[in-house]
Amino acid sequence: EAGVVQSPRYKIIEKKQPVAFWCNPISGHNTLYWYRQNLGQGPELLIRYENEEAVDDSQLPKDRFSAERLKGVDSTLKIQPAELGDSAVYLCASREFSYNEQFFGPGTRLTVL
């Protein structure tokens, strides 16, 4: 069974440019999470989806960040415009409703110059 897939794995952009990250969760997992991991820190939750509904986006900086999960499967996280402080690894995770474990993708490492 394939794990959580994320692309791209690496992205380098200049500040003020837009950027988007894509996540394909494990098949059948209806809960999807986006985390941000700053250098030397643990991941922090940005947003959680139950199917296509964002049920916890309290930590998402809504002035520049947006996310969608239109059909309740794949998800996209966007930053527009990017700032230097957005440099981090963006992790996607998914969970099957009845199972108490989140499965993580390899992440996208974003560098903003």
Added chain:
Amino acid sequence: AQSVTQLDSHVSVSEGTPVLLRCNYSSSYSPSLFWYVQHPNKGLQLLLKYTSAATLVKGINGFEAEFKKSETSFHLTKPSAHMSDAAEYFCVVSDEYGGATNKLIFGTGTLLAVQP
């Protein structure tokens, strides 16, 4: 609010010697606790989890952790380190009563180095 504190940012051991990675938690109710491992350029992998069953939890690759409520600790141990154990380890608490992993709260991580 839930939180975890990892007491060591770096731990270095020799191959074949025991590993101890320390974690203390804060929780207003009986928590669900996890240890995750992150190898370079790879995703986070669950090592083990505690969800109010046995206090001594066995995980993958020979790791285990003991939940001690009186000490609010959940330290990770392994009897004999292997070179492949070199990675970053995260102690994690779930913020949902009953153990549903709706929001995981991560510690700052402990980087384990294994010397030959």
